Amino acid sequence: MCLGIPGRIVAIDDDQPLRMGTVDFGGIRKPVCLATVPEAGIGGWVIVHAGIAISMLDEAAAQDVLSLLDEL
Numbered sequence: 290m291c292l293g294i295p296g297r298i299v300a301i302d303d304d305q306p307l308r309m310g311t312v313d314f315g316g317i318r319k320p321v322c323l324a325t326v327p328e329a330g331i332g333g334w335v336i337v338h339a340g341i342a343i344s345m346l347d348e349a350a351a352q353d354v355l356s357l358l359d360e361l
Contacts, residue, residue, distance in 0.1 A: 291338050291339075292338065293336035293337060293338040293343055293344075294314060294336070294337055294338075294358075295334055295335070295336055295337075295346060295350075295351035295354050295355060296312035296313055296314040296319075296321070296334070296335060296337050297312065297313045297332065297333070297334055297351070298310050298311070298312055298313075298321075298323070298329055298330065298331050298332065298333050298334075298335060299311050299312065299313045299318065299331065300331065301323065301329075301330070301331060307322055307323075307324040308322070308323045308324045308327065309321065309322055309323060310323045310329070310342075312335065312337060312342070314337075315355070319337075319340070320340070321335070321337050321340055321341065321342050322340060322341045322342065323335070323342050324341075325341060325342060325343060326342045326343075326344065326345050328345065329342060329345055333345060334346050334347065334348055334350075334351040
C-alpha cells in the first residue's frame, strides 16, 4: 500500500531531462517529477507518492482528501 498526498502545482520546469515542478502541500513546497502527468499545468492538483506525481485530480477531490487527512 502506498500513501499519495494531493498537492497543487505552483511552478513547472521543462528544462530538465524529466518534467519537474514545484508542488505546494499546504504551505510546504517540494520539487516533484511531473513526467507521468504531461497534461498537468500550474494550478492543477496531483497525487504525489515518493516525489512523483502519479495522477491528477480536481480541486474538490483534493480538498476532500486533505480534510480527511486533517481528521487523522
